[in-house]
Amino acid sequence: MNLFEEQKDWAKSFVPLLEKYTGKKHPLDYQNLYQLMVMVILSAQDSDANINKIAPALFEVYPNLESIAVSNVDALIPHISKVRNFGTKASWLLEIAQELKEDKNIPLTMEKLVALKGIGRKSANVIMREMQASAEGIIADLHVIRVAPRIGLIAESKDGNKVEKQLMQVLPKEIWGEIGMSISFLGREICRPTNPKCELCPVNTVCHFYNNAAS
Structure with missing residues (x-):
């Protein structure tokens, strides 16, 4: 064959x-691309249910990339401390926010997504699928x-x-x-x-x- x-x-x-x-829809309970990207990063080696639980309070304080970009790891950690590897993930989110600066700059191609800290091919594929981008x-x-x-x-x-x-x-x-x-x-x-x-x-x-x- x-x-x-x-x-x-x-x-x-x-x-x-x-x-x-x-x-x-993916089991992560996101409302927009920014929330999806953050939740996908946080869900690595953790459960979707756990991320859904901590997300509302997190996004109340950090509603967009701009709000993370002007924050710091110590301020971010208390909001994700129940997530596995929260210290590393806080650093990733801060670096991404400072690099992209605004939600509208979040990419939807494999090459640009995997260039961001904490996003591998699996995470990129999830983000692209949920946003109906062309599959790579x-x-x-x-x-x-x-x-x-x-x-x-x-x-x-x-x-x-x-x-x-x-x-x-x-x-x-x-x-x-x-x-x-x-x-x-x-x-x-x-x-x-x-x-x-x-x-x-x-x-x-x-x-x-x-x-x-x-x-």
Whole structure:
């Protein structure tokens, strides 16, 4: 089977998954691009639920990049002290704010986003997807890293960048923007680490895990 055939097959197989989740808002409860970027940075190695909890008070004091840019790490830390690696993240946010200066300067390309402190490819892909920018990659968060190999889509790897690269090789570019988040939602809601709800899964007919378990 050549790469074109693989792309065609997976694109067709994932239609029900994309129909279920395309356009569904990310679990981070942001209101604009500035809030999304800050929350994505804070959520690294932390839970979306925890970031959603601390965000309202944070944004009351720091409503935009300008307000962070004129602050300092010591002033910022108390507002994010319940976040993992808060000291490092406070430094990142301050550096970004001082570099970009205003919310309107937040970029929406992979190259410019990953040039900012604390933003890797996964974070950039999330920001670009939520803002409906043209996809330059595929979201490979912890759920995607776990679920994609389970389905049989790619080889297992703990490295998000390697997972993304594999996904980009087997999936057609026209679905890159939504497929990562769709697989992530599948992992959150249906394809749980233990006791997955396989009968409810929209892609169980092509899933290696389900079909091997059933045989």
